[in-house]
Amino acid sequence: MAGITVPDTMHAAGFDAPGGPDVLRIEELPVPRPGAGEVLIRVAYAGVNRPDVIQRQGFYPAPPGASPIPGLEVAGEVVATGDGIEQRPLGQRVCALVTGGGYAEYCLAKYAHCLPVPGDLSLAEAAALPETLFTVWHNVFERGWACEGETLLVHGGTSGIGTMAIKLARLFDLTAIVTCGSEGKCDAARVIGADHAINYRTEDFVERVKAITGGAGVNLVLDMVSGDYVPRNLACLAEDGRHVTIAVLGGMKAELNMAQIMARRLTLTGSTLRARTDAFKAAVCDEIARTVWPFVENGKLRPEMDRTFPLAAAAAAHARMEAGEHIGKIVLEM
Template sequence: MVDLPGDMTAIEISEPGGPEVLKPHRMPLPVPRDRELLVRVIAAGVNRPDILQRQGHYPPPPGAPTTPGLEIAGEVVRCGPGTARFKAGDRVCALVAGGGYAEYCVAAEANCLPIPEGLTPIEAAGLPETFFTVWTNVFQRGGLQAGEVLLVHGGTSGIGTTAIMLGRAFGARVFATAGSPEKCRACETLGAERGINYREDDFVEIVKAATEGRGADVILDMVGGDYIARNIQAAAVDGRIVMIAFLGGPSAKVNFMPVMVKRLNLTGSTLRPRSVEEKAVIARELETHVWPLLASGVIKPVIDSTFPLVNAAQAHQRLEQGSHIGKVVLTS
């Protein structure tokens, strides 16, 4: 058994509030239970749900660590009873329900994946939360097929960059909204046919014009608010609108007649509260269909910036400023 310390540095939320409430502190090393792995965290992704948790709006599910952090990459250092696939020394990335902002983190073995060949742990730390989210929402729930049109809102976020790359890799025409010319160009570099500056242009008009009036088959929305009604306008007949966040608010005044006339499917999901078994299904599909694309370099996670673990507050500030393109990552 690897000789491990008795405690570790982790980031606690001292009280609900701004980035300054993220404080490094010492806590006991977690112990892996049945079918769990203890991972020495080399890098951890930073995501908007972490910000919501810090603000007091998104408590961890029952039984999950109160330490924030939903995705990690590192080295397995201890295996709990009942584990079968990974062993000490293996390099993995993992989707976790919490605890990622720490030097060590426990992860369900079924929700771990090997770090793809050729990727660094920092790059791999940007995979689990975003790739699990995009796969389950765009492909499982949205049913995106080759030749269809995908509209991605928030195109330069971690979720957005991933959706653009995966949509393009699987043969879709991709359009993405972003808030500046620089960000629109970044979307196009990643594979979007058109980056749409939402501050200057109407994404409904542009997508309709580019598709000869047909619209988007799948729309991935993390904005909500007035985008809800506009998404309905932009959707094609038999279109699927998938909502995963509400940065612009969860409420809207909507005329539902087009939903009926176009036979639209309005759906959405959250990932964190889902069971280990449900997440394991997503993990296996990703390993089969997406991990080869990462290993071959067809797609690669976009890393905006990195911060030492103890500077988690600065990482949150970077994400909240909204100028990032891709993932913000903490390093131990």
């Protein structure tokens, strides 16, 4: 292992048993050592995401071989490298998609899953990019085949995923329609860049989408709700429309009219990211580096930031996310 001197132990936020936000507590653990193709990052900030909350609740365990510590994205400095890395990344500022371990002072990442942090991008902002950027890019553009000039419907418009979808839609010439749970959040979504924002508590989003699109419908739905939203989402789709599910917050089962799907040539798909192979994530990272990262480097793409909490207040960060008060990304500062 090449590198600079690092301590033997570190502080991390973990939990002994599933439960509410208060089960999170600070523990002292050995600093991990990088294996082949891995780097050790001295974490400056870690992103907080909905899957972290679901893991803490006991419904989304870490995949085999992954760290049980929550946290799927980090930003900081490379302080050690494992074998098999031809580049010289020591001292480099990077952000990374990781399978776990982000809520800690040091975290392992595959170097192929890292992106360089430009000088004018803060490490807090950098930590807020990988999870949502990988997720939205893969599901909207790779799996959902979004094309210039199309219309996209996104639920949870002020979430981390929703705000990233809005920003990428603007960069790649899509019309973005989002749903939100209050007028204040609808206003925030429009400021962020949504073309249309629908308050799902006071309006029927299916009827509003039909009105906005002149009855044509949207080309693509990015769905984080599932359950009884699915048939309503399909009613929003234009012919040859695509429906991509990335979470099942509203339930895992949906009742569908397959004859309508056939007649209108609809495509239903979905994905999860965390358990995909290292090679798959490296391929997505490479495509993002080529197609999206130039917008980060020139300042045209920045994450929507909500609030920063110290690592010791990870429970408060989770409570804020569960309350649904956030607009954009929550990060933890080490």
